[in-house]
Amino acid sequence: MIPAEIQQTKQRFGIIGNAPGLIRAITRALQIAPIDLAVLITGESGAGKEFFPQIIHANSSRKHGKYIAVNCGAIPEGTIDSELFGHEKGAFTGALSARKGYFEEADGGTIFLDEVGELPLTTQARLLRVLESGEFLKVGSSTVLKTNVRIVAATNLDMVKAVSEGKFREDLYYRLSTIHIEIPPLRERSEDILLLFRKFSTDFAERRPLAGQACLGPEEDWTSFIIIGLSFDSENDGCETRPLPDVPHRDSSLTCVKKYHRTNLYFRNEPRRRRSNVAKLSAPI
Numbered sequence: 001m002i003p004a005e006i007q008q009t010k011q012r013f014g015i016i017g018n019a020p021g022l023i024r025a026i027t028r029a030l031q032i033a034p035i036d037l038a039v040l041i042t043g044e045s046g047a048g049k050e051f052f053p054q055i056i057h058a059n060s061s062r063k064h065g066k067y068i069a070v071n072c073g074a075i076p077e078g079t080i081d082s083e084l085f086g087h088e089k090g091a092f093t094g095a096l097s098a099r100k101g102y103f104e105e106a107d108g109g110t111i112f113l114d115e116v117g118e119l120p121l122t123t124q125a126r127l128l129r130v131l132e133s134g135e136f137l138k139v140g141s142s143t144v145l146k147t148n149v150r151i152v153a154a155t156n157l158d159m160v161k162a163v164s165e166g167k168f169r170e171d172l173y174y175r176l177s178t179i180h181i182e183i184p185p186l187r188e189r190s191e192d193i194l195l196l197f198r199k200f201s202t203d204f205a206e207r208r209p210l211a212g213q214a215c216l217g218p219e220e221d222w223t224s225f226i227i228i229g230l231s232f233d234s235e236n237d238g239c240e241t242r243p244l245p246d247v248p249h250r251d252s253s254l255t256c257v258k259k260y261h262r263t264n265l266y267f268r269n270e271p272r273r274r275r276s277n278v279a280k281l282s283a284p285i
Contacts, residue, residue: 005030013051016199017192021184025052032179033059038131040176042114043183052181053112053152062150065109066103073115080123084137091140103136103147110150116176117157117168124169127151131175139255151176202237 002018006026009015015026032039033056041049050069057067075083082091102111113119119127129152130136135144153176157219162168186193 009055015048015051015055015096015197017189018195019184019189019192020190022192025181025183026055028181029055030059031120032056032181034061034232035179036061036148036150038176038177039152039179039181040159040173041152041181041183042159043154044185045156047156048187049156049183049185050112050114052183053110053154056152057110057112057150060110060150062109066106067110067112068106069112069114070102071114073118080120081126083128084123085136085138088141091138093102093142098138101138103130103149104145106145108149110152113151113153115155116153117155117162119168121167121169124172128169128172128175131172155273171216202247 002023006023009030009184010017010028039053039056041052043049053069054067057063070084073081081087082095082099082101084101084103086099086104087095089095089098105129113127124134130147130149134146134148136147137144143172157168157179159168159173163170163173
C-alpha cells in the first residue's frame with residue numbers, strides 16, 4: 001500500500017508509476033527535503049530527474065523562495081560563468097550593463113543544476129566555492145558577494161568515471177553528493193509501462209480529433225507507421241486483424257499488435273510519402 005503522502009506528491013507533480021524503485025526515490029526526496037544540504041540526483045536520460053528538485057524545494061523551508069532550473073549542458077562554455085554568477089558592465093564584449101546571475105537571483109531559494117557533469121572545470125571551481133562558503137565573484141568584478149541557496153544537481157553521467165578521467169572535480173563531486181538520489185530507468189519499472197502508455201495515449205487523444213473525424217493537416221512527411229487506435233482488452237491475448245468502422249481510410253483492415261499487458265496498439269502501414277487530407281484516429285476504440 002502506497003502512503004497517502006506519496007500519492008499526493010505523485011499527483012501534484014504528475015509522476016506516473018508505482019514501481020518500488022520510483023516510490024523509494026520519492027520517499028527519499030520527501031525525507032531529505034527539510035535537510036538544507038546539497039543533493040545529487042543521478043539517472044539515465046528520460047528517467048524523470050527534473051521532478052525531484054521540485055519535490056525537494058516544495059517540501060523544504062525554502063518553498064517560499066525562488067526555484068530556478070538551469071540546464072548547464074545548454075549554455076555555451078564561454079558564457080556559463082556569466083549566466084550563473086553574473087557580470088559587471090564592460091566585463092566582456094557585449095556586456096553593455098551589469099547583470100545578476102542565477103545564484104544571486106535565487107538567493108534564499110533553490111537552484112537546480114541539470115546536467116551538472118557538463119560544467120567546465122573553471123566553472124566547477126567557482127561552484128565549489130559557493131558550496132563551501134556561499135561566496136562568489138561576478139565576471140569582471142573583484143567584490144565578493146554572498147548567496148544563500150540550496151543546490152540540487154542532476155546528471156546522467158557516471159560521475160565516478162568522470163572523476164577518474166579528470167573531467168569532474170573530486171572535491172566538488174563529494175560536496176554535491178552529500179545526499180544522493182538514484183532514479184531507476186524505465187526498463188527497471190516494467191509494471192509502470194502500461195500506466196505511462198495509457199497516460200500518453202490519453203494525452204494524444206485529447207490533442208487530436210475524435211474517432212471517425214477527418215483531420216485535414218498540412219502536407220508533410222509522415223512516419224511509415226501511423227498509430228490510429230488503441231484498446232485495452234482483458235480477454236483477447238492474441239493479435240488480430242479487424243476492420244475499424246466509421247473511419248475513412250484507404251485500407252479496410254487494421255493490424256492489432258499486442259503490447260505489454262492488456263494493451264492493443266492499432267496501426268496502419270503507410271508508405272513514407274507526402275500526403276494530405278489523411279484521416280487520423282487517435283481516440284481509444
